[in-house]
Amino acid sequence: MLSCPGSASKSQHQAVRDTLDVISGKWKLVILAMLLDRPYRFKELSRELGISPRVLSKELQEMEQHQLVRRTVCDTRPVTVEYASSDHGRSLLSVVQAMSDWGYLHHETIVGKKRSDDPAAKMG
Template identity: 55%
Template sequence: MHTAESCKKSRLAIRDTLDVVGGKWKLVLLTILTTGKRRFRELSREAEISPRILSKELQEMELNGLVHRRVCETKPVTVEYSLTPYSETLKEVLEALNKWGMQHRERMMSTTAPTATPVDSGYSKSE
């Protein structure tokens, strides 16, 4: 049985998770980096994201320990990004989101997509 306290803790954990990986770009960038390190420009092109937004997203991901930034001693200077061992903890989450997304897309693209059915949240207006 869920208590009010356990529900609150769950909501806080979900909020914390969304603060780290939420938004339009972070999951896209994590998915790209699962196939190997990338230079800044490669990430920008592959994700189709502006350099300004990419820089902001990568800084946040680095602060949260998900991405490692390495400045290469080349001329001109290049920067490579890769996933950290800590980001491996998101592997199952990424796989689950990918699976759900594929199923959802298939469902929405089918000609027999069911209409939305409300879910009983257990909340009643008389309370």
């Protein structure tokens, strides 16, 4: 839990900086959010996200270095590569969920109505 404004310790700030260094960028958390649902083949992930293979490859390599994803080369013809969230990547589930919840709330606040894909819109 963060302390009151102005009293956060230097180590808390460094921890936030370290986290941002690992998950920053346009795609990493979006990729991770998808992989938290299920494993994806490389081409399938590229198509679903609308991201170029070059950019996706770079992002996945960085995520693999930080142990957020697992890469599996499947014994198929032609060879396919599958990516899945690692245990370490799954430790970010609450962060991804909180960001998703906030995104829906922000949309509602700014646009003034719930998004049709907001899980809360289906409950209420």
